[in-house]
Amino acid sequence: MTTSPRTFYLTTPIYYVNAVPHLGHAYTTLIADTMCRYRRLAGDRVHFLTGTDEHGDKIAQAAAAAGETPQAYADRISAVFRETWRRLGIGNDDFIRTTEPRHKAVVQAVLQRLHDAGEVYFGEYGGHYCFGCERFYTEKELVDGKCPDHQTPPTFIKEQNYFFRMSRHQDWLVKHIAEHPDFIRPERYRNEVLAFLREPLEDLCISRPRSRLQWGIPLPFDENFVTYVWFDALINYVSALGGPGAERFDTFWPHAQHLIAKDILKPHGIYWPTMLKAAGLPLYRHLNVHGYWSLGGGKMSKSIGNVVEALALADKYGHDAFRYFLMREMTFGLDANFSEEALVTRFNADLANDLGNLVARATTLIVNFGDPTGDTREALPSEDQQVHMAFAEATHALGLAMEEFAFQRALAAIWEFIGTVNRYIDARAPWVLAKDPTKDKRLQSVLVTLADALCCLGIVLDPFLPTAAARIRQAVGHTAPPRLEAAVLGRLHAIPKVEKLSGLFPRIDAKGEQRSGATMLKGASDQEGAGRSSRISIEEFRRVDLRVAEVVAAEKVEKSKRLLKVTVRLGAESRTLVAGIAEHYDPASLVGRKVVVVANLEPATLMGVESDGMILAASEGNTLTLIVLDRDLPAGAKVK
Ligand code: ME8
Secondary structure, three states, X not given: OOOOOOEEEEEEEEEEOOOOOEHHHHHHHHHHHHHHHHHHHOOOEEXXXXXXXXXXXXXXXXXXXXXXXXXXXXXXXXXXXXXXXXXXXXXXXXXXXXXXXXXXXXXXXXXXXXXXXXXXXXXXXXEEEEOOOOEEEOHHHOEOOEOOOOXXXXXXXXXXXXXXOHHHHHHHHHHHHHHOOOOXXXXXXXXXXXXXXXXOOOOEEOEEEOOOOOOOOEEOOEEEXXXXXXXXXXXXXXXXXXXXXXXXXXHHHHHEEEXXXXXXXXXXXXXXXXXXXXXXXXXXXXXXXXXXXXXXXXXXXXXXXXXOEHHHHHHHHOHHHHHHHHHHHOOOOOOXXXXXXXXXXXXXXXXXXXXXXXXXXXXXXXXXHOOOOOOOOOOOOHHHHHXXXXXXXXXXXXXXXXXXXOHHXXXXXXXXXXXXXXXXXXXXXXXXXXOOHHHHHHHHHHHHHHHHHHHHHHHHOOXXXXXXXXXXXXXXXXXXXXXXXXXXXXXXXXXXXXXXXXXXXXXXXXXXXXXXXXXXXXXXXXXXOOOOOOOOOHHHHHOOOEXXXXXXXXXXXXXXXXXXXXXXXEOOEEEEEEEOOOOOOOXXXXXOOEEEEEOOOOOEEEOOXXXXXXXXXXXXXXXXXXXXXXXXXXXXXXXX
């Protein structure tokens, strides 16, 4: 991964103020925020822009319906967007409004440039106009004579207007896209733009007569017209930097990346690059396009009215969880369906179980058994090296995924590592090491590895779960601002001061309520506080494959007081398991007995013997008893 400082400029669409923010807006803005946090974590110089699109028919009509002036209405709704982003923890550097003087001035300057360069002409046009989309449709684009987005028949309008000579820019644009395969990404959207460009490109009508629409930026060369809202809106990406010639523009514009959904691919993939080129400005670097969220299969758009109040959901489940779900559930570029049930399932499985329990177990073990003054590692045992390697792999995969906005893959890579650490705890069983004074050095080195792993997780999770990541870092005493370059496992050589952290993500029960804090399972191996939270769902329980097994052979594991190597038969299959029952059962007495085993556990190696499953036993004090059947059943029978 490169650590040299890079410059990164990321924009979201500027959202229309004709309704309050919904889930789709929140998604784009949250992933933009995550990306910018990630780039900052990597040490890059970042500028993150969002804002509101406030001119045009749509807004004028919404204001009239609300009985307000367009400006008062835009002020009010724009403030709702700004406040929503603040509450969701979005760290944008700037918020542009198209009604601001700084924006108007740049729009007019760009229009004048285009006019002076002969890129604009005055002409007459008759076409099918959709007021919802605020644009003309060609016959071919209409579906059954209707606007494909609004499913309403367009109005035929004939009027004199100004036009941008977009048609003359077709050839170089096709060539540019061909030569820069990641100019528009993922590939499906690049292909979609190339498909548009296989048809002749028409000139673009860039004005609206004032007689018909007042609410817009006047053309600098003809006061009788206002600027077409898209021509006005796209320019926000440069006006927010102060426009051509400004220092901020020179710093950031060469690194510009836009983030949008597929609904506005054409203006960004075709109008915008041709406008830039015609105005003598460099093109943006990448257009990153994501898919659409739907609710129960229906499209979600405020003009259609089927909206989810983003904040209500985020407040209900926590802002970190909301952000996590959106990123984990949608494959960047493809559509996804939103449901509260899916959010709760992911919450319980990924956040409460995998991450929350890891943090609770590891911090508890370190606090209970860690000796900050103790001697820790000399040579690194190979199992610890595997944890280090797993982290190096995860951060490598994370870096590659984030280059492409593949948030889902990025999170999958981190969760792969979380799984490795959870298995490492199970296999190393620090609570067992703690019982053997000769193993103290080994115990301390396992605990250092755990503290190290938590600290690294607290760093790499920062862009995705900002609040939880900060709590994890705090629990392991990492007070420095998080930096990706510090997330290297193996740096820690002594146990830091650690605080127990349980209930990071308390499980959500079927009624949608969160349990306060994880409670501990009372079981033999969990007595020392290595336990997981107490309740699991029936689905989770069903995933555990319990079987009747017949013991066919048993012997002591060399050099171990506690472990027996047991061969069992499960139907036709035979397996080797390692069980900590040597102090309670003579190996020979077990042969021929039927026991209950967990058949779908991931294999683990104990004292050099691979164990493929687990024999169930109950224990209290010094007594341990195997779980046996009170009626006979064949080996392999399922235990339900
Ligand atoms: O188009 N799923 O504004 P807008 C995912 N003002 N993302 C969605 C979504 C959904 N169902 N619905 C909306 C405009 N979005 C113009 C943009 S830019 C110069 C001008 C998100 O309020 C997504 O980012 O309709 C989409 O591109 C954007 O909101 C459209 O927002």
